[in-house]
Amino acid sequence: MSRARANTPYFARSGRHARSAATGRSRVWYLLLLVPIAATLWVPLFNRDAPAFFGIPYFYWYLLAWVPLSAICSAFVYLQTRDRH
Template sequence: MSDASEVTKAAVVTPVRVAIALCLIAPFVAMLWVGSYAKTDPVFIGIPFFYWYQMLWVLLSTALTMTAYQLWERDRRARRAATSADGGASE
């Protein structure tokens, strides 16, 4: 009986969780790959590419983090609903 409860509580890789991971990892990859943005052209309203690219990622990171959170909450609610509809058999 304890083996079954351990299996149900184990982390499950789902497409939603993969999407969440990609949303959270993308800003790190973009900022750590300095060679992709270590240049001055194109200039945007007088600001070299190096700077405005990083500032753009501040906004993108915020949007991606919010998306990841909303996906996580939706996944959590769905799992809770599934276990309550199951009659608590997995507990």
Template sequence: MDQQSDRRSGWSWWYLLFVIQFIVSLWVAFYNKVEPSWVGIPFFYWYQMLWVIIGAILTAIVYFATDA
């Protein structure tokens, strides 16, 4: 049945990399600040933009690791 065959359909420990993206995104108090700013851009803005890129890289890692 559906639930019993999860072994094949597959949980992977690599999926934990996704949890990081949620924690980072939802922990607003951590990044609601101006300093350290970067080329004049407040932390609040460049930090979140940086995580768009890191999130894409993490997703790519999960893709390659689980798609064998």
């Protein structure tokens, strides 16, 4: 009952947003998401204190910098994989 009742297909509500098919070509962009993962998990890349930035050792500002950088990667993948029509 309750299972059947709320089965309104969501495309009935938001038809404009529904077509976000990732085509074969745009799916390659998902690989970009691996970059921030590798860059922040491979410790030897950043485990040192020089060069400092405004007194912040490299280790810390490098990891902080990857927050906006990974957001840019995600935003880019979002734009490349959303519907184009």
